[in-house]
Amino acid sequence: MNTIKVFIVRENDGSYSSYMDEQANLPYGLVGEGATVAEAMDEWNRAYNDMKNLFEEEGKEFVEAQFSFAYDVPSFLLYYAGKLTFAGLSKLTGISAAQLSQYANGYRNPSPKTTQKIQNALHAFGNELSQLQLV
Template sequence: MIIKAFIERSSEGGYSVYVDQNNNDLNYGIHGIGNTAKEAVDDFVSAYETMKEFYRVKGKGFVEAKFEFMYDTASFLQFYSTYFTLAGLSRLTGINQGQLSHYLNGKRNPSKRTIEKIDSSIHDFAKNLSQVQVV
């Protein structure tokens, strides 16, 4: 079962990962926190494994899941900043590098249209990249 897990940057600057509490597919709740998006994801995965072990020890049924991580813009930019430079992401999306920096640092929030532009640009890039063969 694939469950959406949401990664968001908090107003204090940290990150959290959570599953929608209205999702009734799981018989438990988990979350993760960290100073970076990666730390929060790692904490979330650790919480999942801990909960799984807890249910095993208690002899309770545990709903296994795989998680699809959904990022807010700041979390995405921070998480993938070791793979994409803002200059490269600017060329890819057509969004000014300074504007991307504001999103990354939480100084501004992108509009829905800008979020869609980033999302579609990244997916188009990934699709093109998946067709590359190095010989």
């Protein structure tokens, strides 16, 4: 089964969209939209199931796929802004809070190296938290 990357993007109006990687190579296309990330992902899953049903109704072979959801850096920063501050992310990543703010607001775009640095720091932090035990 193919694993297809699905990008989650925050739109200018504050809503979220999800769309497939152009390299997906599937005989169908899918899009999800919603006021929140959860709504956009739910809409994505409904579109997938609807497409599967349509293929079955038309007697066409449906290509099953798994989906891996990924954020662009600005969308991630804006979505989690209420949970993760730029100051806190700066401590985790070593990237200044001002620079993170510029990414979130579209004034600058992170390089692939910087994007990887942010992702690695978040994964390390997540792993650290998963080991945490409170008493």
